[in-house]
Ligand SMILES: Nc1nc2c(ncn2[C@@H]2O[C@H](COP(=O)(O)OP(=O)(O)OP(=O)(O)O)[C@@H](O)[C@H]2O)c(=O)[nH]1
């Protein structure tokens with residue numbers, strides 16, 4: 020088991036387990052899109068500056084760095 | 096295609112007023128679904144109307160109503176769930192609450208995402224049918240979805256469709272007729288039981304429990320907490336995942352070319368070259384082909400050579416006129432020059448008329464008519480309301496505007512815009528925005544008025560304000576780009592580069608200042624990326640067609656009115672007065688000819704019209720540069736101004752509007768002082 024990091028630090032191509040999401044509206048929005056705590060997602064791209072693109076099933080979602088910093092993950 | 100629509104439309108209207116609907120309340124059928132799933136495609140089909148269809152989330156931002164077979168039909172903004180997180184969601188929520196039947200459009204490629212909304216609609220107790228759209232893509236990717244089983248699990252009709260190929264459209268009537276409430280989740284029924292008793296409906300009870308303050312207030316009961324919402328959400332999410340596991344099988348995963356291109360366009364390292372490559376293509380298509388080859392033909396050969404020549408000849412048959420014909424040879428030397436005088440119109444002197452026709456109909460001949468009567472001059476003279484307006488509008492601007500619309504439609508349908516938004520996210524962060532702001536800004540290059548409405552997709556008020564200001568100040572719309580292209584044609588690259596860098600600097604300065612001034616914080620990027628696709632010809636052409644017609648209607652009217660006004664001002668001498676008033680500004684500060692003042696009378700109404708006045712002035716290259724910078728920064732057109740007031744309120748709207756006056760003359764003047 021690796022230690023928890025935040026999503027903006029994820030490496031391109033890695034599979035991640037979502038440990039915790041920021042609570043409130045953002046969390047609700049992520050659940051609607053299909054991302055919940057405990058899910059496995061793939062980081063398909065990490066742009067310089069920390070914007071990340073994650074993939075869950077066939078869905079690709081771009082997440083800005085400020086939000087990515089609030090999402091805790093661990094490497095699978 | 097058009098007459099078809101009209102017939103359908105009329106049919107719908109007749110149906111909607113048939114007797115039964117006068118007695119019974121007309122049922123509301125509402126198209127509901129996640130963003131970018133094809134709702135507007137269905138709406139266009141059912142209503143016979145046209146609303147925009149594009150490949151990015153947030154194309155539709157308001158509700159459109161029409162009629163279909165005795166029922167009302169509504170297109171709605173896409174939402175990932177029923178709620179009240181932002182304005183569009185509230186708009187969608189209200190129409191969903193009032194719906195009698197719902198057509199829930201679902202993207203079959205993203206069942207996990209989309210069925211969340213479906214489950215919520217079922218839990219709300221709404222009568223729904225599910226349209227499994229994108230079934231063409233599902234086939235292509237060899238994904239199997241067990242429709243029967245899905246229908247069984249949900250308890251509602253599920254119909255496979257591909258809106259893009261009109262597939263399944265024949266079953267839409269069936270879907271509407273058989274819309275019903277699906278299977279209720281026991282645990283959720285249990286949770287909302289208590290609230291149902293106190294509210295008007297199951298639907299409202301659920302929303303109250305999910306923390307909707309407004310609905311709670313209406314019903315006079317406390318709204319649920321964020322925790323309660325989360326519990327409901329997670330339970331629903333689990334249920335959805337369970338269903339998807341049971342009904343979906345994937346045979347093969349294959350990476351497609353466009354998928355790869357999509358990936359590459361995300362990272363600046365590869366994305367910026369892709370962006371530049373596209374800009375170069377656009378430059379060659381519009382800057383080279385359309386603006387030189389094509390408009391040269393339409394303006395000079397068709398417009399001046401055919402249209403104006405015959406209209407003016409016809410008028411000259413009947414009224415006093417002097418005509419000058421010049422025939423240049425290949426080296427532009429005048430070989431023949433002839434003056435004709437018809438004091439009572441050409442018809443009175445048939446032999447001279449014959450001679451005139453022979454001389455003037457040589458292919459290279461340039462014919463100038465000088466009418467004597469001032470009224471005739473007003474309508475048919477050099478700047479005639481009928482002749483010049485038509486040439487400018489139809490033979491000069493129209494081909495260019497259409498070309499810009501085509502390019503925009505291509506971009507909108509490709510799925511590129513959300514990826515551009517992602518790539519530029521960090522850059523936009525520095526301007527107090529997130530990458531999503533790219534979408535309204537890019538749409539502004541098509542039409543600033545429409546883009547003003549699309550600012551609704553932005554997360555916070557401050558972002559909406561910043562982008563609205565950017566749109567009014569610095570983004571030139573298609574019509575204006577057309578004018579700028581014409582002015583720049585043949586001027587070389589230097590003015591273009593100066594223009595772009597000045598406008599870009601104003602953009603950066605403007606948003607930096609607003610970012611500092613406005614309180615609060617902007618929202619971080621969260622956007623789902625649609626599948627990249629090669630845009631469909633049908634969709635692009637249809638959209639370009641409707642937008643071009645829209646442009647012609649609006650611009651045609653204002654061009655006519657504007658030309659008439661300028662013409663009358665010219666005859667009455669008012670134009671000279673106005674030019675005198677503005678002279679210090681135009682000649683001393685902007686270093687343009689006095690007549691450039693005309694551009695700023697008409698520019699208030701429409702910027703393209705104002706700028707069209709510049710075509711006939713002999714401007715130096717530096718003057719052209721100053722002129723296009725000033726008119727770009729100058730006030731937005733009337734339509735855009737009105738929409739901005741509606742969207743952002745009169746205080747903000749007026750500040751932006753007056754701001755553009757100041758900035759346009761300030762920046763234009765500074766550039767003039769440096770260059771000229
Ligand atoms: N391949 C495929 N593409 C489709 C289908 N239906 C719609 N599209 C495309 O999907 C995109 C979105 O269509 P729209 O009708 O604008 O979607 P919408 O649901 O109205 O989107 P919003 O207004 O943003 O909520 C367009 O590019 C359509 O051409 C389909 O069945 N198959």
Ligand SMILES: [Mg+2]
Nearest residue numbers: 134135154155
């Ligand atoms: Mg739509």
